[in-house]
Amino acid sequence: MLVFIGFNKSHWGFALTKRVEVAAVTKSYGGSAVLKGIDLTIEAGEFAVLLGPSGSGKSTLLRLVGGLEKIDSGEIRFDGKVIASSKTHTPPDRRDLSMVFQDFALWPHMNALENVSFALERYEKDAKVRRRLSAEMLERVGLSSKADRFPSNLSGGEQQRLSLARALVARPSLILFDEPLSSLDADLKERLRIEISELTREVGSGALYITHDQSEAFALADRVALLNDGQLIQVDAPEVIYRNPATPFVAHFTGVAGEMDGEIVGWRDDQSVMVATKAGTILAKGCGGLEKRSKQVRLMLRGSAARINKSTSGADGVVSGRVVDVAFRGRGYDHVIELIGGTRLVGIFAHDRWDRDDQVQITLSADQTLAFPIDKDIIDLDSLAVDGAVA
Amino acid sequence: MLSSPPVQSRKVEDGEGDLDRANPIQVASRGLLETASLRLGRPLLWVVLAVVSVIPTIAFLLLAFSPRIFAQGNSWFTLSAFGRALSGNELIGMRNSLGISTAAAFFAVVISSILALIVQRANLRESRLIPGLLWVVLLVPTYVTSVGWNEVVAPGSIFSQLGLVNGAVRNLLLGTGGIVMILTFTGVPFAYFAISPAIRGLGRRFEEASRIHGGSIPRTIRIVTPILLPAIFAGATIVFAESLGDFGVASTIAANANIPVATTNIMSAIATFPTDFPMAAGTSWLLVLTLGIVLSLQNRLTRSRSYGVLSGRTSFSPVYNLSLRGKVAVRIFLYAFALAALGVPIFGALISTLFKPYQSPSLSSLTLSAYTTLFKTQSIGGPIVTSLTMATITATITIVLGIAIAKVLTSPRPGLSGKLTDLILVTSVALPGLVLAAGFIFVFNLPLTISMGINIYGTMILLGIGYVAISLPSNAKVMVGPISQLDGSLMRAGRIHGASMQKAFRRCVLPLLAKSIVWAWLLTFASTFGELPTSQMLAPTGVRTMATAILSSFQVSNISAATAFSIIQMAIVLGVILLVQGGFKYLAPKGWQAIAVRRK
Amino acid sequence: MLRANRKINLKSRSTTTSIGVAAATVLLAACGSASASTTSSSSSSSSSTPLYLWSSEGYDSSTCTAFQKATGIVCKLSDNSTGPTLAKIQATKNNPTWGVAWTDGNAAYAELDQQGMLLKNFQPNTGTLNALGQKLVPADHSYIITGVTTTGAFVYNSAKVSNPPTSWQDLLQPQWKGKFGMNNPSIDGPSYPILAGLFDSLGGVSQGEAFMSQLKANGLYVSQNSAMDDMTAGKIEIAIGQNTSGIGRAQSNPNIKIIYPNPSPALPSVLAIDGKASAAEIKDAKAFANFIYSPAGQKAMLAGDPTGDSQFFPVVNGTVAEKQVPPESSINFYFYDPYKWGSLESSINTWFSTNIA
Structure with missing residues (x-):
């Protein structure tokens, strides 16, 4: 690979990827801060997914990296070179990017081939080469028979494939994905997700992909960045995020079966903590900076934490409950269980069917039962300390 | 795997490809035009608007208060022009203008909404032609439309002689009715251009939701209309303004029928000696204030408006299969509109060129002298x-x-x-x-x-x-x-x-x-x-x-x-x-x- | 790094402005040269200052051409209706750009004279005024009479009307109820002199208004467009208006006839010179007035608009009117003081619009 650096894209075999650094970037609209100091690094060729609820600022961050908007402060660097700061702004067409838009943004007056070929114009002067490369890319996404069709004559899935082809054809250093699957139906969504994952890696470009769907994020990402309310909460590999969420928000957003509050009654080791709840005493993993002095905790249970047993009471980490609902899922059944004390756990999987109103025992694996300090306690402690200092 | 294109050396100097390797000076200079258009775009537009519209209008409006600024009277400050503009014939003219323009705005909005629905929903071959038709309607000056209609229904016209036009119809068309009608026709394209995108953006989901949940057709219309209100108001406002400022109908049908309107009053204040620019300015003020009120109402009633619709994703808009009876009704509406807005007046204007002037038309007075x-x-x-x-x-x-x-x-x-x-x-x-x-x-x-x-x-x-x-x-x-x-x-x-x-x-x-x-x-x-x-x-x-x-x-x-x-x-x-x-x-x-x- | 960036940006900004300025300059220069070429192409003939003639007379174009041919002074004509011509003169009061104004009606010029806008004390010396003309010359010679028409003539179609009214009082008879009309003076300039002359002859504004109210009671039709057209179209039988347009219509339809009632208010064609013009412009303007009074100018006036304005009563001795114009002696001309009635125009028009139209 190194051999080719210093040449340019006329080789067309690979992408010249870059390390993208977002440093202390802020952005506000009309006085309300949308991004409050974002630090994020995307390694060259990495597939990064920005996950967050709507309004978290992920679209804005994407648009800032794309150069569609100017940043207020901070810097964005490509391979160390500043391309955006409060004083400079490299226009989008000079950032060596491409993008798959949520609404596809295909130019309705250009046919499929022309749409794809457009993205090559900045690199390739020879129209014949452009045409050939575009045709190859169309073939790669399965649209070679539809090269001369206009977007309006393509189905929704075909339009999204065309949009993907346009983004990939130039093998840019970074491809931006703006919730490209959000408007597709489930089946198509899954197939296209695989194509995006496969083709992007094949081409070698880096990717910044935004979505609000955690399963999409986990499936695609080398690394997931969780964004909430204009701040990055956690940036890690999907597995780390799932197992060790930094905050209740991260846990919640990446999928929990149920939550309940409780009080610490003891520590088993540095990680495991005994928590008394209405449902009984539960062994959990301390998360989110749980300290020895913490008392009140919130338990968040991953769906995979719970296993349903016949009524065999007694042991630690086993609680009783009643089946409220059951749903057939093909490979097995998803259950909704109401624990003693009223907490409901949803999406508890079992190969066998438990009927409604069955009394069951739930074994909770401590590994996936996450105990977070309740914010109030920590805030109280902090404010006390501040008060004391002032006095 | 992607096949590798032949290796060819490509010049690096064009600065187009890779940011890192581009010549920095070229980057700067190429960014320049863009920066220029970005930074200068809005301010330049303001300068242009100021020169072509704001400054001359304000200068004229100033005359109402201060005729002496432009040597059109003795006082530096007076309100007498407003006294004149709000009395007698001027007041009647203003009242007429407001009434006529309101009516025209209403009818134009109704007709253009129907047209937009036909274009987007009906499986009618003719509906493709509607946008073009509307542009043509826009291209024909109201003056020509007025003269054409006048020619057709005037006493002594061949239509009158054939008994196709009776006194009642004539009085209606050569009076307020005709004024409103012609202003409506000119207004329809403006309203259509404002309303049609909104109707398209609306799609059918809201009406379908209403019908499914038991809404009758009238109730559905009542439910869906508020969603379209921003567009409807925008359309109505522009038709209202166009009608207020129209001079073509005002100087023909309105003048002949002795219906004073604001524009003819302004015209006669300016173009009849002694020229009364201050009073014309006073009347202009009233027009400006009226529109200010209308626009702020529009703003208040329609806070948000965003109907981005011709998006990158091309949607398939569902089309109703009209029943035979429906098709006939829609066609009658379309042809009636085309005929009344274009056919009849253009025919009238054409025959007016075929007769000797100042003679009642008859076969003997048919002439090609104009040609x-x-x-x-x-x-x-x-x-x-x-x-x-x-x-x-x-x-x-x-x-x-x-x-x-x-x-x-x-x-x-x-x-x-x-x-x-x-x-x-x-x-x-x-x-x-x-x-x-x-x-x-x-x-x-x-x-x-x-x-x-x-x-x-x-x-x-x-x-x-x-x-x-x-x-x-x-x-x-x-x-x-x-x-x-x-x-x-x-x-x-x-x-x-x-x-x-x-x-x-x-x-x-x-x-x-x-x-x-x-x-x-x-x-x-x-x-x-x-x-x-x-x-x-x-x-x-x-x-x-x-x-x-x-x-x-x-x-x-x-x-x-x-x-x-x-x-x-x-x-x-x-x-x-x-x-x-x-x-x-x-x-x-x-x-x-x-x-x-x-x-x- | 940062500093370099700032430098580039500063540079780009200043270049940006200069580009904008340059573009604007080029644009203006282009437009300027375009307009310059149009003026230079026509003014390249002989005289340095062209004559700017703002006129609403039918024969203005032919006299303008004839004048240029005769004197070598370039004549630039702005040919508009009376209203806009006078409106432009009024609007440019601060900085007049006209040299000679030439329209029908002396009341407006009396008004302009009172605003101090006209050149006083000049009378052409190339011709002498006849008796009719002398009656209309203002004391301060601030404007020049070039011809006379009458307004308030009764124009009718003899094929339809066999026994037309011959006096203003006749119009009050029941047989004409709703069958006669005139233009609205607040829209049609030459209609105000009908009121001015009639009111003056009746003894004043209140008497005149009383008479108009009587006419209205007998169905006076007020046309906002053209009473003559309404008459030819059959809406009314008698159109009260300027005699020249009646004569013009009579040429294409011999059945159109004209009655000159007593009084027939005189409506002179008036030429005036801009009082603020430069010496060179005034010289040209005077040359034009002198040309008009000369036989060649009179000939051009008589030829310029055979179906309209050229049918005037001459005011220069030696000029013979067109044959369609009746003998001057058969007309009961009525002359009124334009200075008095000019200042009343606005209020009388308003009264008319409110109470009669």
Whole structure:
């Protein structure tokens, strides 16, 4: 690979990827801060997914990296070179990017081939080469028979494939994905997700992909960045995020079966903590900076934490409950269980069917039962300390 | 796997590909134009708007308070002009104008909503032709429509002689009814361009939701209409303003029927000696205030408005299969509209050229003298060339400015400047061209202005600015519809995929606007080519335009020459329309055509 | 790094402005040269200052051409209706750009004279005024009479009307109820002199208004457009208006006849010179007035608009009217003080619009 650096894209075999650094970037609209100091690094060729609820600022961050908007402060660097700061702004067409838009943004007056070929114009002067490369890319996404069709004559899935082809054809250093699957139906969504994952890696470009769907994020990402309310909460590999969420928000957003509050009654080791709840005493993993002095905790249970047993009471980490609902899922059944004390756990999987109103025992694996300090306690402690200092 | 293209050495120096390796100086210089257009775009637009609209209008309006500023009276400050503007004939005229314009706005909104529904929902071959029809309606001046209708229903017309028109119909059509009708027709295209994108953006989901949950058709209409309110109000406001400022119907049917309206009152205050500019300014103030109220009402009632619809994802809009009876009804509506808005008046205007003037039409008075005069007429060449040149230049400048302003107006965050622009535009629509022209004289013929080195009164430059000023508001308004349909992501997609601002606009957005641009260009061309008041007030002494040439042959009482000139004028406009539209059809790329056909 | 960036940006900004300025300059220069070429192409003949003639007379174009041919002074004509011509003169009061104004009606010029806008004390010396003309010359010679028409003539179609009214009082008879009309003076300039002359002859404003109210009671039709057209179209039988347009219509339809009632208010064609013009412009303007009074100018006036304005009563001795014009002696001309009635125009028009129209 190194051999080719210093040449340019006329080789067309690979992408010249870059390390993208977002440093202390802020952005506000009309006085309300949308991004409050974002630090994020995307390694060259990495597939990064920005996950967050709507309004978290992920679209804005994407648009800032794309150069569609100017940043207020901070810097964005490509391979160390500043391309955006409060004083400079490299226009989008000079950032060596491409993008798959949520609404596809295909130019309705250009046919499929022309749409794809457009993205090559900045690199390739020879129209014949452009045409050939575009045709190859169309073939790669399965649209070679539809090269001369206009977007309006393509189905929704075909339009999204065309949009993907346009983004990939130039093998840019970074491809931006703006919730490209959000408007597709489930089946198509899954197939296209695989194509995006496969083709992007094949081409070698880096990717910044935004979505609000955690399963999409986990499936695609080398690394997931969780964004909430204009701040990055956690940036890690999907597995780390799932197992060790930094905050209740991260846990919640990446999928929990149920939550309940409780009080610490003891520590088993540095990680495991005994928590008394209405449902009984539960062994959990301390998360989110749980300290020895913490008392009140919130338990968040991953769906995979719970296993349903016949009524065999007694042991630690086993609680009783009643089946409220059951749903057939093909490979097995998803259950909704109401624990003693009223907490409901949803999406508890079992190969066998438990009927409604069955009394069951739930074994909770401590590994996936996450105990977070309740914010109030920590805030109280902090404010006390501040008060004391002032006095 | 992707096959590897042949290795060829590509020059690095073009600075297009990789950021790192691009020559920094070239990066800076190429970014320059973009920075320039970004940084200077808005302010430049403001300067242009200030010169062509705001300053002359304000200068004219100042006269109402302070006639002495421009040496039109003795007082530096007085309110007497408002006293005059709010009494007697002036007050009646203002009342009539408000009533007529409100009615026209209402009917135009209703008709254009129906047309938009037909275009988007009905499986009717004819519906493809509606947008074109509306552009043609827009291209025919209200003056011609009025004269045409007048010719058809006047006592002694062949229709009257054939017994097709009776007294009641005549009184209705040559009175308030006819005024409202013609203003409605001219208003329909404006309302259509405002409402149609919204109806398209609405889709059918809301009405389907209503029907499914038990809403009857009338109830569904009641439920869905509020969603369309922003567009409906925008459409109604522009029709209201156009009707307030109309001079074509006012000077014909309204004048003949003795119905004073604000525009004719302003006209007579200015063009009857002793000239009363302050009172004309007072009446203008009332028009401006009325529109200010209407616009703020519109703003209050419609907080949010965003109907981006012609997006990168092309949706399939479902079409109703009309029953046979439905088809017949829709067709009757369409043909009746086309006939009343275009067919009848154009036929009337044409037959008016076939009869000897000042004689009741009969077979013996049938004459082709107007047409034979065409070939004997000399000295028309100069005015034709002048007006052709001016109309071409004006239309071209106006369309560029119009698009820029429409862009500001469709901005998702219009802000104060957007609202102000809207107010300025709508206000200039409602003020007669004469007011603006007189404003230009006051501003550009001040000793102060001239001592500043701006001495353009009596030059073709000021005439051109005057033409741009009167056509810009309508032009910008008709471009708002098409531009609001363009989803911003198409432009963004162009930028992201390596196109500069200019290139992205040219390649990714402009083609989608091409059809509308061509029509809007023609609209300005046609109105400028025959524009009278601005030519009268601002043309340099010694320069004759088409309109002043026609007028002076009327003054020489050479009616058939005047008619002949009018025919030449219409023929030239028609010729240019055919030429430009034909050129577009044969020269524009296939993709442009495709989009032009599909876009409704 | 940062500093370099800032430098580039500063540079770009200043270049940007200069580009904008340059573009504007080029644009203006282009427009300027375009307009310059149009003026230079026509003014390249002989005299340095062209004559700027703002006129609403039917024969202005032919006299303008004849004048240029005769004197070599370039004549630039702005040919508009009376209203806009006078409106432009009024609007440019601060900085007049006209040299000679030439329209029908002396009341407006009396008003302009009172605003101090006209050149006083000049009378052409190339011809002498006849008795009719002398009656209309203002004391301060601030404007020049070039011809006379009458207004308030009764124009009718003899094929339809066999026994037309011959006096203003006749119009009050029941047989004409609703069958006669005139233009609205607040829209049509030459209609005000009908009121001015009639009111003056009746003894004043209140008497005149009383008479108009009587006419209205007998169905006076007020046309906002053209009473003559309404008459030819059959809406009314008698159109009260300017005699020249009646004569013009009579040429294409011999059945059109004209009655000159007593009084027939005189409506002179008036030529005036801009009082603020430069010496050179005034010289040209005087040359034009002198040309008009000369036989050649009179000939051009008589030929310029045969179906309208050329049918005037001459005011220069030696000029013979067109044959369609009746003998001057058969007309009961009525002359009124334009200075008095000019200042009343606005209030009388308003009264008319409110109470009669």
